[in-house]
Amino acid sequence: MDIKLYTENVKIITEKWSFYQLKEWKDKGKLIFGNEPSSKVWSQDRRARWIESILMSIPLAPIFTNMDYQGRLVIFDGVNRLSSVFAFIDNEYSLKKIPILNKYNGMNYTALPPYLQSRINSASIQLCIIKPGTDEKVTASILQRVNIQSTAIDKRMIVESLNKINKK
Incomplete structure (x- = not known):
């Protein structure tokens, strides 16, 4: 179910x-990262456990994004999660030290059985999309709120995200 929240200063929709x-x-360049992912932020083990969670069909935490004036999605919370999935699909790393589905340790994406490749491709994740026109102060506040439990976001990251959003 898609949800829309519109008030005077806040325009947010959620979609799967x-x-x-x-x-x-x-x-296609229509999804960009508000701050560039760093392979140093998430360890190889953490990336592999994230993929294992997807393979196990565990419900996934939402991704927070802005839509810029060109209709592109600017990801500001969920960069490491998405970059880990994209890198795995592109065979940039193999699963290692996953505890539950350990028979797949050592396998990259193309080595997985087709039904598991399909599970990754078709797994859905909720996007909370802040639409263009949302007040910048509100957007900055949302950026800080959603990053409380993840990797700390600093002022530089907020400025980078806002700069990418506000390019008209």
């Missing part, structure tokens, strides 16, 4: 997207 759709948008 598959990883396949998100990767397609990324490959």
